[in-house]
Amino acid sequence: ESFQQATGLADFYWETTYYQHPYHRRSLQQALAEAEGYLFFMHGWTGSRRIWEKLPIQLAVKNKRLVCFNLDVNGFGNSPFLEETPSAEQCSPAALISAVDHWLRAINLWPAQSAHETQPFYLFIGHSMSGAALFFKDITGWENENYGFYALAPALFCNDSQRRAFFKTMGLVGVNLPPSLNAIKNSLAPHVIEILGNGASPVVKNEHLRIYSQTTFGTIAQVIYALGVSADMPHRTDWSRFRVALGHKDKIVNLANTLDLLEELNFTSDQVKVMLGDHYFFSFGEDSPASHGQNRQCLIDDIQLFCRQLAPKAAKVDQNHYNNEYNVHKV
Template sequence: MSLTWSWLSMTEFFSHLNWIQGYSERSAGEVPNTYSALYRLSALMTTGHINPGEGRGVLLDNGLADISWKLTWREDHETPDEHLIERLGDVDGYVIFMHGWTGNHRVWEELPALLALENPRLVSISVDHNGFGNTRFVDETPNLDNCNPPAAMRSLERWLSLLHLRSRQGDRPKVINFVGHSMGGAALFYLNPLNWRLGEETRYAIAPALLLQDELHSVFFTALGTSINILQYIGFFKFIERVIKPELIDILCAGASDYVKKLHSTEYEVTPRGITGATLVAMGLLHDHEIPRRWDTFRVILGHKDRMVGLSPMMDLLSDMEFPTANIRVVPGSHYLFSIGKDVVFQHAQNRELVVQDILALHERALDIQKHGVLIG
């Protein structure tokens, strides 16, 4: 009787996470002893796992047609559906992966599963965002203010609130760990710390495409994005795109695995050109310097051969923002410094392990802050 009561009590306590049972697909993860589940907001609204009014509000406010994401967690055996909410709710935190331009949740390859494998008290969530993957904008030529890095961060914070992943009153401390690459990494700088308790969030930016002091790359990507926008209207110039695309994918995916390169190439083809161009222009034209300077649980990792994010301009920007030197790591590698391409196996394999350990250490630091506060002096 007591065991039944305990199970019912836990089920009721995690009832705000009922959406977890509304997955569209569930399967083994990318590495042994992990499992994953795919979700789409539209499907969860249809089945009633998420309040349709609240879901529509998030989509309408951000100009989105849908939002899609994938959960990955560690399992020694497959948890039955009736226990899945408790398994994924009774944890120490979540790691939210935000991909870059023309990417989707699959660009992270094994990284989300490796994190979950290292710490079974963490659940990885890789999300399609900002017009790519299955998170498309309603408008195929979105306003730049709706698809720049600050807008991407606001959209993600709204989505997180909808999922009720943050700690509630009476709940154990939880940490939301944000990991962003390129465009996703730039978005992390615009998280509003006033919405978060001390130690409740961490941020880990991998090669962030924050070009506020990088005039050369800003002009290049603005011009390139504008050209892509024009190409959607003038079919005669399609041959130009056949020249632009391989060079662009080469810059973006330098050092990445063949899988990631093919994924970006496919995503470029299936994404409306208006979205592809607008998001690139939005990165190039961004002049929003209103960045909250709370760096205690924020880390940045950069590659020394990154052709998309200039190392010197990025270091200048971080210095001007008084970003702590101890929170910056520069490693041998390119823009995809965590993906193991065949020409950079030795360096990028080590980088991926560093990324995993950095995120785990940040998570533990944030948990400690929640439990014991910040030690001064």
């Protein structure tokens, strides 16, 4: 109940992914106790935990001491708001990541439990809407934690007045439409999904269409409005914990504007990757550009590298032993 009051969400849904040895099954509690790090995957507007496809599984197989959490956030999927039309404050980028913090507290995953010999790291991976949310995370209470952020095509429009105006107007129109005009919402679906999911796999496109169809128009519109109305620059003195990846022909997130913004925030070149592709440059299917398949592998490698950089030194030694022990029985 306190979670609902703090976030405006009726529920918060997640799935966990972690390695299981064929002959030595582990409970989630055991996997958490043995983990060197937790990865949190957060989707974009009208998405869900399913847009990540097999990415969490691939990472869990490569590093058997990771626990991946696939989240439904910001009113989408199985995490709806209490109200059909939440307030703009409840679904803003800052509110999205704040709700994740409330959830971490509610399930006792943060602050890190003292039972660990070494504290696990937290890596937050967000796409589009959720990528933008990472930039607004409140780090109060995180001073003694090991954590990082990986933003994929973050929908940050602080310095993009054209896109801000577009999203704000679209949101206002949608919020003010009566429920009886659902036909308008449905007629827009194919066009919205085509722009959003250009180059993505059929699985991702179909999931966006499913979520778009089942979500109240109030939520859909208000989240767009919140992205458009948020002109505040993210404020942080240290951006070294961030990595960002962008698509070179993203129709949602303008490449040049985003690079200018990152430069203004004092990001360094080694924190930013530009990949050949669109908004879903990491999703690969039968109609996707060949570069998307390469991007996906590049992203997996980069996340693994980031995990190694975040992992406690003691855990790095243990990881080699752990992987060697189970090397014969990879799934």
